[in-house]
Amino acid sequence: MAAEIPLALVVTGLCLGPFLLLGLIGTLWGFAYPFVFLWGMFTSGGKLDNMIEETNSRERSTKGSLGKDPLTTIDGGFRSDISEAGLVYASGVFGPSHWHLLIARFNNLFGGSVTIFQKVISAGRAEVMQRLRENALAAGWDEVINVRIDTADMTPQGMPTGAKGVEVFAYGTGIRYS
């Protein structure tokens, strides 16, 4: 009889444990959210500008050291001295902050261009293209031809919950001159 009470407790604990944990996380989330939101409100604009600036400077240094942009969208049939080829790709998932989402909602009310989203997505795209350049150069390719850029929404349709993000994926064929 004395041994059965702890057993029952253990069973209830095991059954309810995950739910209690989820509840705890939910409560913590509820407390932390306003602070994180405020923090994001004050920092996200500056962070975005920093990211754009940082990407731009890396892009300038890559282009400066090569004398040109290593990425082209053409098929590369213009060169006959190519010895090797292979796939290169780079990706990143970028999301607007909740503060930016709120601004965008106001923008939507009045129509016109939703500049804040445009800024977030183009910053992500520039970053991914720079990663592609770096990946290609690190793998020893001289140039990347037939570059394609894909953008996929990470938030499924009809699912308001979950992280809001856009995946940018750039790929191309790296070539090496003989």
Add this chain to the structure above:
Amino acid sequence: MEQVVNGVLVVNTETIPGKLITETLGVVSGSTVRAKHLGKDIFAGLKNIVGGELVQYTELLQESRQEAVGRMVADAMSLGATAIVNVRFATSAITAGAAELFAYGTAVKYE
């Protein structure tokens, strides 16, 4: 990043620059659905509030894409191909935090 995966050359151009394609063997594809564990999802959710890059999901998609390419290459090898040309990728989000990655291309033999 390995360009020549298990001896199969992978490019996204219609022809292989500098090589001659002798035979096409049909479409090969590989797909995968992956998700991160709850902890990383929660962390990504927190990161989402302040915006910026969601590193957890970048990682997730990178791993998945590698797996999809690996499966496509295995498919090509079973056909006896030496290269895959005109490779295309597709991504679809099934639920929040899980993504399906699909890679497809044409298996060929080159000399």
